[in-house]
Amino acid sequence: MxxxxxxxxxxxxxxxxxxxxxxxxxxxxxxxxxxxxxxxxxxxxxxxxxxxxxxxxxxxxxxxxxxxxxxxxxxxxxxxxxxxxxxxxxxxxxxxxxxxxxxxxxxxxxxxxxxxxDHLPAITGLQDRWGKTVFHCPYCHGYELNEGALGVLAISEASFHQAMLIPDWGPTTLFTNNCFTPNAEQCAQLAARGVTIQTETVTEVAGEQSIIVKLANGRLVELTGLFVASxxxxxxxxxxxxxxxxxxxxxxxxxxxxxxxxxxxxxxxxxxxxxxxxxxxxxxxxxxxxxxxxxxxxxxxxxx
CATH class of the missing domain: 3.50.50.60 (FAD/NAD(P)-binding domain)
Structure with a gap:
């Protein structure tokens, strides 16, 4: 050669x-x-x-x-x-x-x-669903989620931008997960976009066709897709x-x-x-x- x-x-x-x-x-x-x-x-x-x-x-x-x-x-x-x-x-x-x-x-x-x-938060089940029901880009994957319930898993204040985008693809919940606390202005902007803010810690994600977000208080939130900025x-x-x-x-x-x-x-x-x-x-x-x-x-x- x-x-x-x-x-x-x-x-x-x-x-x-x-x-x-x-x-x-x-x-x-x-x-x-x-x-x-x-x-x-x-x-x-x-x-x-x-x-x-x-x-x-x-x-x-x-x-x-x-x-x-x-x-x-x-x-x-x-x-x-x-x-x-x-x-x-x-x-x-x-x-x-x-x-x-x-x-x-x-x-x-x-x-x-x-x-x-890509490095994801150390949450059980997250890596296993990467590219399947856990995504980073709504332009790449959002349309196929058919306006189902969606989530954004925060990694830092940068996740605010992602949470503002995602509602165009479906009703959105922001899981702050002890990584980001929106200020009053950001809360108002998220509310105007219809975003629900969930402050309880995420302990695990599960599910196959849909995704189940498990919270520290025992609550389960079912979503069509979860977005996270790796x-x-x-x-x-x-x-x-x-x-x-x-x-x-x-x-x-x-x-x-x-x-x-x-x-x-x-x-x-x-x-x-x-x-x-x-x-x-x-x-x-x-x-x-x-x-x-x-x-x-x-x-x-x-x-x-």
């Missing part, structure tokens, strides 16, 4: 594939290294993506990958990146466990599209080890980039959920395309 490329894309989900597509069509030598773990792997359907609404996430990704592999100047490698470093004017990427013989690759540019990991962080340390600047939002950490998706390290671009405070498949694809265009442009105008 060739070991030197114009660009190595680390991460082969929606953002990484969108970036790789632009570079492959620019007739550049591209290597995509993918660990095979998509952030939305827990969801059975993907919504809100124009032209693909309602398809399974795996079907969308598999079709995109098949189209990419039609380009002879693009190589796809399944594996996890162990390290990435800048060596002179090139970047060296090492695969942690590669059975094909070679595990070191170099490139003029790197695109990081490794995504983020706390996010980069899914690995590659960006930090390269020296990329990290930014913080109310719901987690992400890689800071300029408007062309270049990080604080020249030659390193980042896209998708890794490089924005809030994400969706639509944003990931747009971000990836921008990163691909900008990376191609940098190869022409900045040389090396």
């Amino acid at each position: 060739q070991t030197t490329y114009d660009v190595i894309v680390i991460g082969g989900s929606y953002a990484g594939m969108a970036a790789a597509l632009q570079l492959a069509r620019g007739r550049r030598r591209v290597l995509v290294i993918d660990g095979g773990v998509r952030r939305n792997r827990f969801a059975s359907h993907s919504h809100g993506l124009l032209g693909q609404d309602g398809k399974s996430p795996s079907a969308i990704a598999e079709e995109a990958k098949a189209q990419l592999l039609e380009y002879p100047n693009l190589t796809w490698l399944q594996g996890l990146v162990d390290s990435a470093e800048k060596t002179g004017e090139r970047f060296t990427v090492t695969i942690a466990d590669n059975k094909i013989g070679n595990n070191t690759f170099t490139a003029k540019r790197l695109i990081l599209a490794t995504g983020v990991s 706390l996010t962080q980069p899914s690995n340390r590659i960006a930090q080890d390269l020296g990329c600047e990290i930014a913080e939002s109310p719901i987690g950490f992400y890689i800071k980039t300029d408007e062309l998706k270049q990080t604080s390290v020249p030659g390193v671009f980042a896209c998708g959920d890794l490089a924005r405070p809030m994400g969706s498949v639509t944003f990931a694809i747009g971000d990836g395309a921008q990163a691909g265009f900008a990376t191609h442009r940098s190869l022409i105008f900045e040389g090396h």
